Amino acid sequence: MSITTTVNPLIQPLGEMPPDEVVFGRTEAMQAVRDRLSKLAGANVPVLIQGESGTGKDIIARMIHANSPWRTGPWVKVNCPAIPGTLLESELFGYEKGAFTGAYGTKPGRVEMAHRGTLFLDEISELDLGLQSKLLQLLQDGQFCRIGAQEDKKVEVRVVCATNRKLEQEIESGTFRADLFYRINVVNLHMPALRERASDIPDLVDYFLNYYNRKYNSRAMPISDELMARLGKYHWPGNVRELENLIKRYVILGDEEVISSDLAPRETDFFNAEIPIDGQISLKKLTRQAVRELERKVILKVLQAHHWNRKQSARALSISYRALLYKIRDAGLPSNRSVRRGTAESVENRRIAAD
């Protein structure tokens, strides 16, 4: 007899995770994260994970779920900026038939899907003020209302939020509700930047090297002591993600030069700098460095010209939104402009479909 199961695309598998000893390493800052995580995971309290891009917020959120009493329940992740503003409310809270033009049936939202599980709200600062109030209600009394519904519904859900912005600043500028901040910030986890845990770099390198060697059926050699020392001193604007990408490139291209050129100090004006012609010159390395630097400059200019609207910038650059996100991270550019968006900029402009 065959059994048909309905797979809900909103309830995602937790996915592959590096082993705990790799994730937490040995530094004090990460041991503090581990301690806190072990204490909070069992209690159904909201958690706010803060930290720069690429520091492992996603991994930690998944670990919280995996260690919670509702670990066998649903894991529902919502990448807030990836859903167009107009859709976000119905995606989160669902709707009743006839609630708006096009609502031909009833649809439960992701909040409901996460019943007796974890709702992970990624990049929470992207929620507009209206949705922040609805989320506040959910956190206060576990109730929410589908769009167009007459009555509130009750749900039991663990809410975990993440952000790479300073929410305290957002509160000051009036774009994030202080009362919501206190609700989501019952327990706070701060993910240290990779440069603050440089002594973990050798173990991370080792792990990624083995991982990608296996994945790509490759045999890249361990990197030299000299290069490892450089990795330890580098400022890692893209944190562990940048390190991972670097090792991935090394495994695929099999050449330490690839890493060396990526570590070139980004502040220098590459194009106007003196090109050293004493000794051996690697044209390949210089060209690669120049291309990366040019790409970074162009992306930065276009982002600035479009007030950091990534959707418009991707269009202007004739690349996909996904490709732009990847390049932003890869180049160690900030993922959001630090100046807060203006109210005139429409929600529609800020939200980007399909991440």
Ligand SMILES: Nc1ncnc2c1ncn2[C@@H]1O[C@H](COP(=O)(O)OP(=O)(O)OP(=O)(O)O)[C@@H](O)[C@H]1O
């Ligand atoms: N502590 C860690 N140990 C091993 N891998 C890590 C660690 N932190 C991050 N990574 C790896 O780096 C990449 C980025 O991690 P993750 O998505 O968790 O970062 P993030 O903080 O959520 O970034 P963003 O703010 O850009 O969403 C992932 O591929 C992840 O596997």
Ligand SMILES: [Mg+2]
């Ligand atoms: Mg993330």
